[in-house]
Each structure stands twice: as structure tokens, then as C-alpha cells.
Amino acid sequence: MGQSLRPLGLGVLPLSTSLPAFDDRVRALLDVSSDAMLVTTPEGLILDCNQATLGLFGYTRDELLGMHRSDLVARTDARLAQAVERRDRVGTVRTPLRLRQKSGSEFNGEVASVVGRSTDGAPQVWVVVRDLSDRTRADQADKDLRESNQLLRALSDAAFEAVIMHRDGVIHMANRAAEVYSAVPPGQLVGRQLADFIAPQSKDMALAKVAAGDDQPYDAFALRSDGTTYPVEVQSRTIPVELDGGAVRVVAMRDVTVRRQLEDQLRQAQKLDAIGRLAGGIAHDFNNLLSVVLNATELATLGLAEDHPIRSELDDVIWAAERAADLTRQLLAFGRKTVLRPRIIDAGEVLENMRSMLRRLLTEDIELILALPGDPARLRADPAQLEQVVLNLVVNARDAMPNGGQLRLEVEPLALDEAFARTHVGVKPGDYVKVAITDSGIGMEPETVARIFEPFYTTKGPGHGTGLGLATVFGIVNQSGGTIWVQSEPDVGTTFTIYLPASDEAESGPEAPATAPTIDAKDHRVLVVEDEPRVQRVVVELLRRAGYRVDAATGPVEALALVREQPGVFDLLLTDVIMPDMSGKQLAEQVVAADPTVRVIYMSGHSEEIIATRGVLDPGVHFLPKPIVAAALLELLAEVLAGPGPGDAE
Template sequence: MEPAMPATVRILIVEDDPQDAALAEREVRRADIFCTFRRVETRDDMAEALREFVPDVILTDHSLPAFDARSALQLAQQLSPGTPVIVVTGRLGDEPAVQYLQAGAADYIVKDQLHRLGPALLRALDTKRSRQAQARAHQLQGAIYRIAQVAMSTPGLEELLPAIHQIVGELMPARNFYIALYDAANDLLSFPYVVDEHDTDFSSKKPGKGLTEYVVRTGQPLLVTPEVQVELERRGEVELVGAPSIDWLGVPLKIGDRAIGALVAQTYTPGVRYGEREKEILQFVSTQVAMAIERSHAEADLRASEARLKAIIDAALDAVITMDGDGVVLSWSPQAERVFGWPASEAVGGKLSTTIIPPRYREAHERGLAHFLGTGEGPVLNQRIEITGLRRDGREIPVELTITPVRLGGAWLFSAFLRDISERKLLEAQLRQAQKMEAVGRLAGGIAHDFNNLLTAIIGYTDLALADLREGDPMRQDMEEILRAAHRAAGLTRQLLAFSRQQVLAPRVLDLNEVVQTVDKMLGRLVGEDIELQSVLAPGLGHIKADPGQLEQVIVNLAVNARDAMPTGGKLTIETADVEMAETRGRDLTTVPAGRYVMLAITDSGTGMDEDTKARIFEPFFTTKEQGKGTGLGLATVYGIVKQSGGFIWVYSEPGHGTTFKIYLPRVEGAADALAPPVGTAAVPRGTETVLIVEDEEAVRALAKTALARKGYRVLEAANGGEALLLCESERAPIHLLVTDVVMPGLGGADLAQRLAPLRSEMKVLFISGYTDRAAARHGTMQPGAAYLEKPFSLDALARKVREVLDRE
């Protein structure tokens, strides 16, 4: 951005002889320089010419009657610094000439060698332009640096944009100045900063055909004079918006190839015009301005994110501490008292190292302080780092530290901002634990799914084998042992599904007190006579919606866990209550909504747990019992059932002080359903209807077909949803029942049932599955109350369920 040669060079001649001045003018014109001259003889005249004529070059005689070249040079340097001065003299020795050059003269010319004046003047102008270019480049680089510094030091656009205006105003006339930002996501143009003498309406708007929109749309700078404005309007490219300006100059704010807004200056004064120089200035700073604005937006987003995180972890206020170069505490904020436990009266005046720094780090602290005082460098300064702090009670805590050195009155002062991040560290550990639990749950659910298909085949074919064996056959005992083992394995898979929240529940509106009273009858035998069992049930307890069988399983599992924690006897208390809860955070970092809940608390007086054990108790297969005395699935099952029922669970325990499990289930309105009585044993029903079995596991499909065929049913089969659709289209006879797996490759069971409903209005549906994770998007497609049979199932259970569904109205 080097300045060009002025169109007309203004030359000030300081000379008392008009003839000598005329000779100088003639030699300058011989150099093909288009110029204008003014001659002065006195100091006052020269001062006035410097202010009004504003010369580009000064030619001065060595000696005048009341004035000399040395005085002229000093006056020029004072009133017009940077303007080159050429000394023209009749004679001049080497020593005076050198003195002039050392004093700042651009050149000297002896009058009998005036032919050198033209080239000397051109050299002086070239030097001036070069220096001006260097100065302007330095000024622009300084502006870029200052914009970057302001962007890093200001918290938002409200402080950043006025600072940018001030910096631009130091480079060029920018009295009327605004910054426009374009939000591409919402197609909205806003004006976060405006200073304008005439226009007042700069409200946000959809982009139209104004000059600002033109610059944003084209991504190109635009200098608009009145003539250019008329031409752009004539072509229909822009429309006049607001008061017309004399010159309007806008450049795009770009990040890469993306225009995020425009930087605009305009003038309403005829004496202030814009040209290529001003356009180049705005272009030069626009990239840094765009980066500064983008950084401010990013930092605003980051601050918003940090504010949300702060709300989640309920971070403590910062402690603010200052110390001097000797490490002596000068100030100690109230937050520092809370974080470190030292009152300000005791902390101030003491050494920081012995107050909050653990002994093992004190030597390193002293070395680092000495190193900074000696070199001005420190690796931990002006950045946020994590360190270990020491409380007054001797407890070490993780602390986030930012320390900044400040030079005041020739001495160093250090300001430190410290934040106790103990809770954040705890939450990070809990988050890792929650993620691990989720991963283990998915693994457990997948294992249970595959295992249930195998168990269905084992149980079913064992049932078929037993049906074909006579009483007294020696093989019957072996078959029955296989069946018992398979049912025990099925119990394990049910616990895995409960933990992984992938079982199908049959929720009903329940009176929790009634459930506790039902289970209470068997708990006495379960926990033993050396344990006192007490129930404290709140009268008029609110109702909940849960699966009664699974809720009973929760109570039994917690009671067994409590029993094992009291090997020498103790007390087990079951308590219910209605509670109102504010929004809080669950142990697995999920948000517990505010509202009304029904609480179930089970408390024992046993051995209790330490923090490490509490952190792992809900992991499947984790147990503190001796080998062979537990599967490690009891509490994992409790956790899964509670979460799947929409509830939350907390654990309170200390070694030697017993344990309390508190379960909170959402309270619901409506009358409680009666608990179903035990189902008696009856003969397995038969039928003659047509049943379509859709199951991708061949062994399960073949088993179900054989079992139902033996009960008199006509059985059709398909290995997937596509085959089932084709079969239903080709089959002429009615199909009374669809028995389908819920989760299959391609078309799932629930979607298959929906597809077949218009074709087979007479057909009822029974879903079977050992894995319902994806089916509970199932709650949207597999309707609540749909008939369902959980794998693994016995042949009798399948036959009963088929008959039950077929007999429904």
C-alpha cells in the first residue's frame, strides 16, 4: 500500500533572491515534475506556509539576511515532520554539508550544480514515499495487533466493536461507521454497532437490496460515490436505504470464503472523501476484525456452555488471593476463606506456600517464583492450570488456578484466582462410571437376547422329550435336571435384562403399601429370626405405576442384600412416604425432575459400605460376598427395574453404620389396581385354529411349530417379515393368530403386524422376544397392552398364551 507520487508536487522555496528562486524552479521543471511553488524569506512566512501550503518538499538557501538553512530545517522538523528539506547554497564545505545531513536534511545542492536539483528532488520524494509506506504498514500492523489484543481481552461484542471503531478512526476518517453481521442460519442482517450522524434505523432485518447486503452477497469491497450509487440503482442491483451519503465504503468481513458481515464507513461531508487508500485500509483490517468477531462469538458460545456446565456441577465461587514478590499474602477474599478454611486475619501477612501449598510442592513453588523474578518468565503464568491445594484442616483438594503478574511501583504483585473443583472431579468420575454402566448394560442385554433363544429351544425340546417318555423311564430324571438347569439359566437372563432395562414390564397403578404388605409375609422367612423386621408405611400413600412382580423383586433383592450385611443379626426397616422434590441430579448424572414422588426406603443396621464399594454396587457381577454365595446381579437388577420404571435410586452408607436404599417413583393419579391372585394349574388347552409363526431363529421356530401342532393347531411358518407377507397374500384360508418375534432383521414384528392388519382383519397377534431394547421404540409401535410372551418359555406356557389370545374378544 505504498503512497503514489502526488499529482501536483508542492514545493516551498526559502530564498531571499527571486532570481535564484527562479533558477531553482526552472531546474525542477526540467525534471518533468508537475509542481507548484511558493517562496518565503522569513521564519514567520515559512511557518505560515507550512500550515497552509503544506509543501511536499522544501528547498532552502544556506544563508538569508534574518534566517538560515539550519533554522529552516528545525522549523520544518517541528511543524511538518517527514517533509524532506534540500539545502541549496552558493558554496558549502564538506563539514557543514555533513552536519546538515546529520541534522536531517535530505540533500544539499551547490548553486553552480543546479542540474542536480531535479534528480535530488525526485530521490527525496521517493524516500518520503518509502518512509510513509513503512510508517503506514507499521501503523496497520499495529492496528491488527491491537484488534487481536482487544479481542482477547474484552468479554463480548459490546466492548469489542467500539474499540475496533476507535482503532479504524486512527487510520482514516470514520466518524460515521457501522458493523453489520449476517446470520446465515436465520437469514438475518443485524447491526450490533452503529455510529451515524443521520440514520437512526438500524434494526435487524431480512437482507434486501441495500449496499450492505450487496457487499455481503458478493463478498467484494465496494466504494460508492454518488455517481456509482446512481449507476447501481439504474442496473437494479441496489436500492437506497437511509440518508444518502457522499461516499459510502464497505468491505466484507470474511472467514475463509464465508462472508459473516460488513465493515462500513461513510461520509456526509464534501471535504471528507474516500479513495483507494481508505478502501485498502478497511480491507487490510477486515480479516482481523472478522476473526475477532468470530472469536467473540465462539467465546460467547463457550461462556454459555460453561454457564450450563456450572449450573450442572454447582461450581463454587473463585477465591481471589494476591501476594507480593516475597510470596507474602497481601489480600484474601471471603471465597478464599471458604475454599481453604483460613480466615483472612490469619492468612494475610503469612507465606502463601505454607498456607495453601502441600509440603511436597513448596520447594518447586519457591524455585518457580525465584525464576520469574530473575527472568520474567514463568510456565504457569497467565493460563488456567490444575494444581493441588491444601486446606487448613490438612485435606488436599484439586484447585483450578489462574495467576497473573502485575508490575506496580517497581515491584511485582501476583493476583491468583482459585476454584475448588472437587465436585467437578467427583462428577467426572461419576460420569465415567455411568458410561461404563451403560456399556455393560448393552452387553448384558445382547447376551441375554442370544441366550434366551438358546434356552427357548433347550426348554422346549426337553418338554417334548419328557412328553414322549413313560413314567419311570430312567431318562426322565436326566431330562428334568436339564429342564431345572435351563430354568435357572432363564432366571439369570431375566436379571440381565432387568439390569439392562430391556425387559417388557406390565405396569399398573399400584398402592405401594399393598405391595410391601404382600411381600412382608415372606420376608420374615427370607431374612431369618435373628433379624428384626419393621415396616413403617405412610397412611394415605400416593399411587405409582409399575410392574408389581418387578417391584416385589426389588424389595426381595434389597432385603436379601440387607440380610447378608447383618451376619450376626440386626434390624431391617421398610418405609414408605410421599415426598415433594425439587429438581436435582441423580447418582448417574440424569436430571431428576421436580415433582411429587412416592419413596420406598429399605434400611439395615449392618456393616455398611465404603465409597469404593458404593461406586460399584450396581455393576452386574460385582459382589463383596464369598465365592459361590452370590451372582452379583441382585442390586444390578434393582437398578435396572427402578430406572425402567421411571424412578431414581440413592444409596446412603458408611462403614459400621448400616445402609439405606431410597427409591423414588413418580406419583400418579387414579385408583390402584387390585393385585392378581396366584394362578392355579389347569390342563393345557388345545385348538384347531390356524397360527402363523414368524421367527428368525430356526430352532425356536421349529420348536413352536411342533408344540402347537401337537395341540391340534394348523401351523404356518416364516423365517422373516418378508416371507410372512408373501405367505399371507397367497394363503386363501383364514389365519387366526400371528405369533411373531419382536426384533428381527429387516421388518420387525410390530411393523409386520401393522402391515398385515388391513389384509387379515380376523388375525390376532402374540409377540414373543427375549430382547426388547429396540422394541420399546416398541412403546410407539407395539401398542400398550399387546399380548406378549417372554423368552425362554415352556411349551405349556406357549400353548396357554396362544389359547388366551385366541379366546380374547
């Protein structure tokens, strides 16, 4: 047999090589080998085996001798025939096989065989069998461990939270989120000190909790490798696993920057909403007072000569009341209670038409850039109010660039997605028109940005603004269904970005210029309904001095009684909106039902009560905002009385 026989590593014997002879040395090798070894005939009949074979297959020697090799192979394993064919062809073979024990149990094995001759010259086959079960199990266990580690790593990396395992403050494992949070390359957290990634203001507290093994969640600030800090929620757990001689502590952290921003946005929105409600209520009541002041003073001047000694004082009263009326209008705009007359417009066209006016507003050392889209950027808005918003922001930008700079106005149709909506309170996904005003001015500190839309808050000196310009912008944008955001940095500049809902409707044509109507006041009878006696008195007196025949009622019940007692007498109902018993709108409906020829004008300190949705007046509704101004009142009455009545055919 010689050196040509090597268990599990037998070389291939060329067919021309004479077969080795099996002698007593084969028997000696069989007895001492730890591998299972058998001697068979070329046809597969088992002639001899060693003790390891009996232990592997579970047979006695007497049972095994005379059995066929196929009895030791699983019947479903077709590799046996292929191995025999190869062995007969080349003299030796090595192949994996599924083997079967006496008990019927199967296991994976590796079989090597070589053809030789016995001492008397008869051909025989020496077979070596190795049980691969242990190795297979070890390989499978190793594979399972690798897969488990890979799955654990994948699960850890997929987590939204940062997960860090440390012992005594030294990081032993960190998932991808922790690396992203800390701004370090993959794998660069392991071996570093946990304390290096805790912000200074939280370090003492966090390390004390680590030292005490405190597992209660807490808020802290973490530190990135670039030195920036960010707020986190921390949850720690001590895990009963020994690693290098100590217990592992697991720290899970969640970056709450976005959540804190949303909370700040929500608080700011709630604060501005509360201020807006208060401002609107104050403005509503104040407008009634101003109506009396303005019109009583106006009436007082009517009979005075131009050189009367108190006329100049009365003119000053009127001037001051008109300035106060301007302030109340701005407060109403901030409180989203102004009157909007929207139509479909192209935002780019609106800004293009404002170009020359904007240029005149700016100093020569400010470069004006208009970035407008080639296609229409349509939205439903009040063009006058949109112009007011742009003007206010441009004036603000101009004042922020005392030494000149660049002002960029941009219009862009775009879609805001769910991701944007999740980080911007009040925004719904959809199509919008963006209007952005960017200056290169002095910018603002975060504390200023947080209060920039509050009424009467201003960074300008005395006599340089009321602090209502941006509050007005905020109110108009919100009342128009949009949102406004500000980004600013000291010495860099400021950007105000407005998002208004886009529209796919056709653009509305410009409103036709109104022509001054001519009517004979004495031919018309007006019913004035106002529950504030002083306001009622001055309105009635203004109309009577203008030549109208006027009746007055202090409430809806009295007004209905007058209409029913004198059907067909009244040409126009001038009514307040909020009154006891019923609203002005309900009163008007009953008056028109009783007499369809009666025209209606509503008056109010603000429009919220008669506006169906978001301050938009329905077509055909005539509204006079308080404080009542004599010229506006008489002009609107003439316009309504000269126009078609509610019962006239169109």
C-alpha cells in the same frame, strides 16, 4: 477586641456584652493571617480585607472594597440570610456557604463572623473565610477510597472462586470464598503461609510453580484447616504492584469437587449403559439358544418313561437351562429391556403389604422399621418389579448384617429442585417418590460403591450370589424412569435411595386374577413366523404335540403370502419381532388388515423392539419373552384364543 476574637472558634457573645473595638491590632492580624479575613458593615458592605482574601476570591483590593458580602456568595445558597439573622441575634455565627470567585467559579467555604465596633464606636463585622475545597476533596478522596475498597472487597467476596494475594508465600489478602474453602474464620487467613493450605501430594509442584512465577493454570489438591483435602483448579498471576517491597502474586482457585463428582457419575452412567447394551444383546441371542435347548430337551423327555436311564440327565439339562434363563432375564433387566406392566400404585401401600414377607426374610436379630407416609405416595410403576427391587435390596442388607442390626425402609413424597439436579446426573427437577433402604451393616469402601451396580460384580464369596441382584435393581429403576444412589461407609452402614417420578393420577385397582381358559386346540390354526430355524422347529413341534394345527414361515414375506392365499384360515399369528424385510409389528399390522379376526402374539429375546416407550407394553399387546417355555407358551395361546379377537365389538 482582646481574647474574645478567635478565628473559626468564636464563642457566642451574649447581647448584654459590650461589642469589642477593632483597632490597629485587627489590621495587623488581617495582614498576617493565612485565612481570608474581611471587615464589613452590619449591612454587608465590605470595608477592608487581607491579602489571603484577594487570593481566595481573585479580586484586587480596589475591586473588593465597596462590594457587598452577597457578591461573594453563590446566589442559590439560602444559608447566607439564615447566618446573618443568627449573627444579628446572638452576635456571632459560623456556617458553611457556597462561595463565588470573580471568575464565576464556586467553591465550598466555611464562614465565621462576629459583631464589634470600630475605634470611633461604629458597629462593624469581622468575617473569617476558610476554603474547604482541599479538605472536601481530601474527604471525598478518602470516601471514594473507602467505597472503592468496600466495593473491591464485596466483589472479591462475591466471587465463586477463592482469591488469595500473597508475597513470598505470605497471605496479604483473601476473599470470603478462600476462607470458606480453607475452613477458617473471617480474617484468619491474612498473615499465614500459603503452603499451609496446599495438600501434601501437591505441595512440591505448587510451590515450584510459585517460585518460578509460572502463570499457567494447573490442577492440584488444597488442604482445609481440619486436614481434609479437595481438588482445585488453580490460576496464578504476578501483579506489578509493590507491597512491602515485593511484587504481589494473585492466586485464584476453584473447588472442583462437585464437577469431579458429576464427571464420575457421568462416566459411571456411560459405563453402565454400555455394559447394559452389551448384556442385552448377549441375552437376546442367548435366549434363542436357550429356547432350543429347553424345548428340544422337553420334547425329548415326552416319550420317555419315568425310569428311563437318560431321563435324569435330560432333567439336569432342563434345570441348567432354566437357571441360565433366569440369568438372562436379570441381564435384560439390567439392560432396561425387561417387560414392564405399570399402573398407578401407592409405594407406601406396596411396602406395607410386603411387611410380613420382609420380616420372614430377616433374621431375628435384625430390627425392621417401616417409615411410611400418612398420605398416598403415588407413582406409575410395575408393582411386581417394585417388589423385586425392594426384595433384592433387603436381601443385600440382610447379608451385610451377619451379627444383626437395624433395617429401615422409608417412603417419602418430595420435590427435587434445580440444585439437586445439578449435582445428580440424569435427574430432572420435579415431584418424586423416594424409597430408601438403610442398613447398619458392614458398609462398603468407595471402590466397591463405584462398581456396585455392575453385573457379575459381587463382594460375596463363591456360591453366595451371582452379582446380578443390584444390577437388576439398577435396570428396573432406570427403566421405570427413576434413579438410584448409594451412600455407604465401612462399619457404619449403607443407604440405597431410589427416586421414582410421582403421579397425581388416581390409583389403579389391582389386576383381576386370571382364570385358566379352556379351549380345544385342534379347532385352532396357528401361523408361526420365526427366522431362526431351530427355534421355529421346536416351537412348531410343541404346538403340534399340544394339538394345534400349525403352519410355519421363515419370514414376513412368506407369512403374508400364506395369509393372502388362505384368507380366514388362521386364528393366531405367533411372530418374532426382529426379522429381515419388516418387523413383527409391521407384519402383524398387515396380517390384521387382511384378516381382522387374527389374534397376535409377539415373541422376542427382549422387548425393546416392540415397546413404545421405556419398555411399557401397550394395552392389548400380548408378548412372550424368550427363552420359550412350553408351559408359558401354551398358557398364553389358550388365554389369547379364548379372549375377544381384534375385530370383536367391546
